[in-house]
Amino acid sequence: MLPRYYSYSQFENYFQKLLNALDGSRLKDLDIGKSVLKRSIYGLKIGSGKVKVLVWSQMHGNESSTTRAICELLKRSDLDRILENIELYIIPILNPDGAEKWTRVNANNVDLNRDAVLLSQPESILLRKVFDQFQPHYCFNLHGQRSIYGSKNGSIPAQLSFLAPAGDENKTLSVARIKAMHVINSINTDLNHHVNGIIGRYNDDFNINCVGDFMMSSSVPTVLFEAGHSGDDYSRDEVSMLVYKALQIALKSVFTSHLLDVAVVNAYKSIPEMSKAYVDIWIKNYKSSTGLQHLSIQYHEQIKDGELYFIPILIGVNREDVLNGHRVIDMSDDHSFKNDLIVEGNFEIHSESLNIKIFTN
Numbered sequence: 001m002l003p004r005y006y007s008y009s010q011f012e013n014y015f016q017k018l019l020n021a022l023d024g025s026r027l028k029d030l031d032i033g034k035s036v037l038k039r040s041i042y043g044l045k046i047g048s049g050k051v052k053v054l055v056w057s058q059m060h061g062n063e064s065s066t067t068r069a070i071c072e073l074l075k076r077s078d079l080d081r082i083l084e085n086i087e088l089y090i091i092p093i094l095n096p097d098g099a100e101k102w103t104r105v106n107a108n109n110v111d112l113n114r115d116a117v118l119l120s121q122p123e124s125i126l127l128r129k130v131f132d133q134f135q136p137h138y139c140f141n142l143h144g145q146r147s148i149y150g151s152k153n154g155s156i157p158a159q160l161s162f163l164a165p166a167g168d169e170n171k172t173l174s175v176a177r178i179k180a181m182h183v184i185n186s187i188n189t190d191l192n193h194h195v196n197g198i199i200g201r202y203n204d205d206f207n208i209n210c211v212g213d214f215m216m217s218s219s220v221p222t223v224l225f226e227a228g229h230s231g232d233d234y235s236r237d238e239v240s241m242l243v244y245k246a247l248q249i250a251l252k253s254v255f256t257s258h259l260l261d262v263a264v265v266n267a268y269k270s271i272p273e274m275s276k277a278y279v280d281i282w283i284k285n286y287k288s289s290t291g292l293q294h295l296s297i298q299y300h301e302q303i304k305d306g307e308l309y310f311i312p313i314l315i316g317v318n319r320e321d322v323l324n325g326h327r328v329i330d331m332s333d334d335h336s337f338k339n340d341l342i343v344e345g346n347f348e349i350h351s352e353s354l355n356i357k358i359f360t361n
């Protein structure tokens, strides 16, 4: 599997090998357009079925888990069987410049997922062109989320999340939306017990500038996938495999008929909504000179010499919105601490005895 961070040329080499194994097509033949910095953006069309599904990933450059999941799907031995009924159009990385630099935005500092109407960026224009020409029956909009999401009460992290976006201000339960909800319900039913945490649901406030909302407003069922975080899955290997499974289920679900609309909506709404309740490390009951404190620590991700570094940053003290951590250290019953907690100028936090340090992935 690809690692969590890869340079764009690393991705190109890897993807070409997958293509060789598939049908021998060449990467340069898949070149469908250029990024701001003139990197090639690839579009792979496979299968000859009647139902057309458009899938794109890494429109946010620092969200690689779903791209890795797509690569796993392409390695699948029974891919041919899936593709008997489906024509798949895959854009594995829509934002190559952001992927190279590990930034959410593109090289012009624009969030492509807020550019659906304005179409100010070459990457946004390209996605729209593919959408208009391919005329998909379904769209899968693939993303990754930060390690801050969990259940409302903060007791369980969200390892996967989904949204059937609204297509208008009134959040109308249109045919397209019901179809997207059915896809999500199918994933939720099949994967719920395999997830290390919860499968969460995003808030459906309408924003026409978001690509999913725009496509839904054009009456094309669109599903937002978000690869999340749980435990110490900082490589995101575990969740990448879950997304791969979710994709398989989703591609089958477009052929299964669903129950009455009201049952679909109810099943969808039973998927728990999330809150931003988590930090990477939560130190409780730390004895400072001013009394007991709860310290919230979040990893800042940074690329240096082609490697992804996780730098622990103190982001708050006694924050009321923080309810849990992927790692919780309760100082009232931790006896390993040697009083060696150091906070540096930029709020980098270190402790040998608590094993809080920078690590690479």
Ligand SMILES: [Zn+2]
Pocket (backbone or CB within 6 Å): 060, 063, 142, 143, 144
């Ligand atoms: Zn995203």
